[in-house]
Amino acid sequence: MRKRAQKQQKHTNTYYIIYERDGQKGYIASAPAIPGCVVYGKTIKEAHTNIRHAIQESLEVIHDFHKKLPKETVQQNMIKKFSFVSTQEYVKT
Secondary structure (H helix, E strand, O other): OOOOOOOOOOOOOOOOOEEEEOOOOOEEEEOOOOOOOEEEEOOHHHHHHHHHHHHHHHHHHHHHOOOOOOOOOOOHHHHHHOOOOOHHHHHOO
């Protein structure tokens, strides 16, 4: 009998990030699919960096506890309803 080679699949999930301005001219970033994954940044770039780290750390904890990765809660047809910051503001260095 032959042993079947088990393919180890690498799953890559994509999560939407929502950016909002706060009252202090900073930004709040959240990943709605990951409960509690909300961060703050003084700039949109800082908020983006912070939320990427928060998502990565959250997924590592989920993996460590052998839980299933969260599924995205935002659907494609909902994206138009969200208000995003302008990309020009993000590209500034």
